[in-house]
Amino acid sequence: MSQSDDQLLKRLLAMFEVEAEEHLSAIAAGLLALEQAPPRDRAQELVETTFREVHTLKGAARAVNLGAVVAVCHAMESVFAALKGGRLALTPAGLDLLHQGYARVRGLLDGSLAAGPDQDVLVAALDAYAEGQEPATAMPVLTPPDAPSASPASERGTETPAPDVPALDTPRVGSRPTLRIATAKVDALLRHAEELVSARLAAGRQVAELGGLASEVAERVRSHERARRRVVEEGEDSPTVRLLKQQGDTLRWLSGRIAQLANAGRQDVRILGKMLDSLLDEAKQVLMVPVSVLLDPMAPLVRDLARAEGKDVDLVIRGGDLEIDRRIQEEMKDALLHLVRNAIAHGIEPPELRERRGKSARGTLAITVAQTEGGRAEIAIADDGGGFDVVGLRLAAAEQGLMTPEAAAALDDDAARALAFHSGLSTSGLLTDVAGRGLGLAIVQEKVERLGGSLAVESTPGLGTVFRIRLPVTLASFRGVLVEVEGACFILPTGGVERVARIAQGAIATVENRETVVLNGRTLGLVRLADVLGLLPARAVQAPPSHHTVAVLSRGGQATAFIVDRVRDEQEVLMKGLGPQLARAPYVTGASVLATGEVALILNVADLLAGAAQAPATPRSTVTVSRKKSILIAEDSITARTLFKNLLEAAGYQVRTAVDGVDAWAVLTGGEEFDLLVSDVEMPRMGGFELTAKVRGAAKLADLPVVLITSLGSREDKERGIDAGANAYLVKDSFDQGNLLQIVSHLV
Known part of the structure; x- marks a missing residue:
């Protein structure tokens, strides 16, 4: 293959990845809707729609030479063609087979599965079913237990049907005009828009200073007028009076002009503020996508996990149309997966136990999303299982040495439930792919709090558990x-x-x-x-x-x-x-x-x-x-420069900053005295090594202590820093503010 052909294929693969995500989401939605046994007319519509999605996905896969995907899609096409033509009835075993076909395609595309003999068996079973041969048994589940989504990186989805909500509408792919654009570009756009806030603040400060200058000049005009009146007795034509009058005219003109500029500046800042607020709001909206993008792929996962646990679980999703920042959804994907797995493994009981407790053999897992006050959203994950095992949590805490048995027994139910969020604590007696390590809830809490949210749990013994996650709808x-x-x-x-x-x-x-x-x-x-x-x-x-x-x-x-x-x-x-x-x-x-x-x-x-x-x-x-020591910081990163400056000023030092080695050298040789130099190593124009060497070569600066802070942590780099004359060498990757303060206090 020539280089141009190879580049073309790479571009096609990138385009195919986006297209495949949409088709997979629509296929998953169609299969799940068919599983709800819709009316005949609705079922025919779903068969037709899903048939087209499979056919389009097959054609796209053929264009990029994905033969394994083409083979499975072709076999699924045969089944849908038979269903559409009335030659075949959709049975539970046949629907399971189609789900396995979908799972195989998904696995081939995200790399979790590979073509092999088991795929040949699946394709043969699909072909046989298309010819009217009922599958003897369901195929083995192909979905990896820890797969968090039903597609490689789904950006769109259709709300999952539930027993108590209307049947699913036609998949939304193509329902409204869209423009495909790399999410990295959108992130960069929002980042630049956010950075304009600093420019607005700076402009506001400058306008405020200009307004202060206008007030000061106006006061000087009034003082000058008072002085002129005191000497007017010398006569209107005296040189002193004429000079004062000329100066007064100049000051009045200057005062008026500055006042005009200040007023114009205030108006410009107000207009800039409105435009910037509008830009930020619209930029945020670009990243706002329906939460169904996150929740819809949970449906096939719940189905497979429940089967693996020997349980029957219905998934109910409400509020999927609420829009939440895509970045928050990506961060919350694993956390929600942990809660879903926890509900299936620990919450919902096996069918026989549920029946003995007077419940339906089929459990329910409900995920509800709602808007709350203050621009926040609440995601509630509720199951109708047995509730928290507070007795088991107390025993596990004592057995694993978290606390004494007496202290564990003294805990009330709320405190005992809080133990479930302790990393490593689990009440599961078995270690499986789904549960048993005691890490899930600790990970969920860490994720939620990192996003500025909160997590609460409500549990009623015998009736179920609700986890309530409150999050901002945007990360901006x-x-x-x-x-x-x-x-x-x-x-x-x-x-x-x-x-x-x-x-x-x-x-x-x-x-x-x-x-x-x-x-x-x-x-x-x-x-x-x-x-x-x-x-x-x-x-x-x-x-x-x-x-x-x-x-x-x-x-x-x-x-x-x-x-x-x-x-x-x-x-x-x-x-x-x-x-x-x-x-x-x-x-x-x-x-x-x-x-x-x-x-x-x-x-x-x-x-x-x-x-x-x-x-x-x-x-x-x-x-x-007793006396503030003076420190010069040479650092090209404004964030790092500000961090070091705030840290040292808070410790009682007087701090001056420079943007690179050249700027620092100009300050050092400008007559100002310093007790210490803190410098980054990698800077434009002049780096830390060169700056240190120049300091050691200058007679007046030779004894100035130098601390180098850098991301270069190799032994050679450290030796080079010491050879250049640095008194200390700190690596940013292992940076500790206590170490810096200790070194500074030792050197000065």
């Missing part, structure tokens, strides 16, 4: 509580903030050498957020204040009160990532530019709660910074 922004700690501003996601309060110094008690406080009748551990983050006091510590401001953070039944300097506000926050270099920065998940232009770090609630358990048992000793 979320609500956050702004708090100040040691002069720096941090953001706490409101989903993890239970409440804020003021407590008296006298209300703090010490229990087992740890500080506690009682709020609403509940005793909570008390720590200082600065201690957890490893921040040193920015100024000399005075006597303890009479009152403290605390933010109570909670997760999975665990709650701790964190002392902060003050709570600024609660507002909408636009989160920006920190980049791969700072992916492991403890306690930090991102950053945001506030309306004031200040960059604030967004903290991870789960990490803070874990860090609180490791905080010093006794109150920290006070540290007095």
Whole structure:
């Protein structure tokens, strides 16, 4: 094959992947609708529609030389042709065979299955069924147990039918004009639109400064006029009066002109704000897709998992038309899969047990999506099974050493149910492909909280369990509580903030050498957020204040009160990532530019709660910074530069920044004195190695301590940094703010 033919095939394969997703979704919807035994006219319509989808998929597969897919589709076509012509009746065993054909095609396309002898057996069985030979037994289930979706990466779908809802409509593929575009391009478009928020904030600040300048000049005009009136007795034609009049005219003109520019700037900022808000809303809508895209592929998975467990389960999906950010749906795919598997493995009982309990032998799993207040959505996953085994959870917690048997027995039912979210705890006596490792609910909770959501569980013994997941409908922004700690501003996601309060110094008690406080009748551990983050006091510590401001953070039944300097506000926050270099920065998940232009770090609630358990048992000793040491940071990444600057300023240092080595060298040789240089290694124009070498070669700077921070972690790179004259070398992949502060305090 020539190079041009190879490139053409690659383009065709990329196009085929998108097309196949649509056809597979429509085929799955058609088969599931036929399984509900619709009326004859409706059944014929579904057969015709699904027949066309299979035929089109076969033709597309042939165009890209996917012979195995063509073979299965051709055999399925024969069955649908016989059904359409009335030569064949659709039976449960035959429908199972068509489901297996669909599963085979799906597996061939996503790479989980390969052509082989078992495919030949399936094709032969389909051909025989098309000729009127009833399948003797159902074919073995081909769907991998952990497959989260019914198609490679379905972007569209049709709402799954349920026993208590009308029959499925014709698949929606092609029902409205669409434009296929790579999701990466849409993500980039939204990212650029979000970045314009910073430009709007900067423009607003400049207009505000211009307005302040206009007010200042106007005041100078009034002062000048008062001075002119004091000397007017010299005579209107005196040189002094004429000079003052000319100056006054100039100042009045300048004042008027600045005021005009300030007013025009305010108008432009208002127009820009409206346009930007509209752009952001429309860009977000591009990424909003019906949640049925996520939920529809669950139907065949539930069918296969239930069979593997020897259970009969009906899946009911409601609210699939609600639109949620595609990025959230992708993040939630695995979490919902865990909950579905948990409901089938642990919740819904086997048919014989259900009948003994007076229930229908066939269980029901319902997934309901609804819009809630504050631009959030709730996904409820409910089963009519036996409910949480709180007795088993208590026993498992004691047997696995999480707590003493006495402590486990003393737990109330809510606290016992919270144990299910502990990683590694399982009440299943068997380890299977579906359950038994005790990781599912812990993963779900972590996923939900990472998205700024919350997870709650309701369970009634003998009647069933409901998991309620509340999520934002878009990832572009979320609500956050702004708090100040040691002069720096941090953001706490409101989903993890239970409440804020003021407590008296006298209300703090010490229990087992740890500080506690009682709020609403509940005793909570008390720590200082600065201690957890490893921040040193920015100024000399005075006597303890009479009152403290605390933010109570909670997760999975665990709650701790964190002392902060003050709570600024609660507002909408636009989160920006920190980049791969700072992916492991403890306690930090991102950053945001506030309306004031200040960059604030967004903290991870789960990490803070874990860090609180490791905080010093006794109150920290006070540290007095007698004189602010001056540090120069050379870093080309604005995110990393801001992180280091905020961290060091919060620790009490005076910080100056430079965008690269050339800028840093100009600052160092400009007469300003510094006690330490912190530099990145890889920067444009001049890197950290070259900058360090120039510092060591300059007589006045030769003794300046240098710390290099970089993603280059090989032994050769470290040796090169030390050879260049660096006093310390930190690798960003293993970056720890405590290490940096320790090194800085040692060097200065």
